[in-house]
Amino acid sequence: MMDVVLCCKQLLRKYLSRKMPNSKSAKTALRKSETRRLRNRSSRSELRSAIKSARTAIAGDDSQAAAKALQAAAKKIDQAAAKGIIHKNAAARTKSRLAKSANKTTAE
Numbered sequence: 001m002m003d004v005v006l007c008c009k010q011l012l013r014k015y016l017s018r019k020m021p022n023s024k025s026a027k028t029a030l031r032k033s034e035t036r037r038l039r040n041r042s043s044r045s046e047l048r049s050a051i052k053s054a055r056t057a058i059a060g061d062d063s064q065a066a067a068k069a070l071q072a073a074a075k076k077i078d079q080a081a082a083k084g085i086i087h088k089n090a091a092a093r094t095k096s097r098l099a100k101s102a103n104k105t106t107a108e
Contacts, residue, residue, distance in 0.1 A: 043085050050076040051094065058102050070102050 021027045050073040057069035074095050081091035 040085050043080060043083065047076050047080045047085070051098070054098055055101070058098070058105055063106055066102055066105070070098055073098060 021030050050069075054066075054069040054073035057066040060066065077086070077091045077095050080086045081088045086094075
């Protein structure tokens, strides 16, 4: 966690040096938006990784591993939707498609 914060601060400094806000409130808004952008990017990356691991587990032979990966991915998707990183309908659609593919492979 500390590495992520350090990395964010370094990227923030690098990014802010290129932008030149004029007022104090604009500087604050720029700092806040850049911090949020980096946090959202990190969360979105974790979300994509969870979905990808669920899809590979579903494609594999082990149904228990697929169920566990599907549960973990669904949790990440719900958390991302709650934080506003992805839209709630996009979250529902992604979970539905994962569950549908999992059910298809277990039925065969």
